[in-house]
Amino acid sequence: MRFVLTYFIGLVFGIGISISGMANPAKVLNFFDVAGTWDPSLMFVMGGALITTFIGYRLTLGRKAPLFAAKFALPTARQLDAKLLGGSAVFGVGWGIAGFCPGGALPALGTGRSEVLIFVAALIAGIVIARLLQSIATRNAQAA
Known part of the structure; x- marks a missing residue:
């Protein structure tokens, strides 16, 4: 059942991304081109996603536990650190250059x-490099 539910959620997400135009890099890049061919429709997609997420979190986190796990896996970190800010900057720059985010x-x-295949390959390479750098940093911190 968990596999079927996961597949269904991914399918709904993919259809929503496709219908909204988020899988089209030209639409995304036009959103960022405020001095040229600006397309504000992406704001409505993001606004709809925020409203849906807000309601979904309120309903879901009101439960004692998720359906397929013993407890909710929520982030506990609250501080803004170099990893978060650097990752956010790289994400934003990559989104602005390529017109893709991982979800799209x-x-x-x-x-x-x-261009999609190249972006996903670069995304995977970035994940591997980030994990490698984190591993090196952890090893250096333990050695010191």
Whole structure:
């Protein structure tokens, strides 16, 4: 049942990303082009996502536990650190350059377009490099 539910949630997410235009890098890049061909429709997509998330969190976190786990896995860190700020900056720059974010690129993989494949390959490489750097930093901190 968990697999079916996960598949269904991913399917709904992918359809929503596709219908909203978030899988189209030109639409995303036009949102960032405020001095040129600005397309404000992305604000409505983001606003709808925020409202849905707000309501969903209120309903879901009101439960004692999730359906398929013993407890909720929520972040506990509250501080702004270099990792968070640096990761956010890299995410924003990458989104502005490529017109893709991970959420929009994964459903777009089905198109087979080369720019999507290159973006996802770069995304995976970035994850691997970040984990490697974190591992090195942890090892250096333990050695000191």
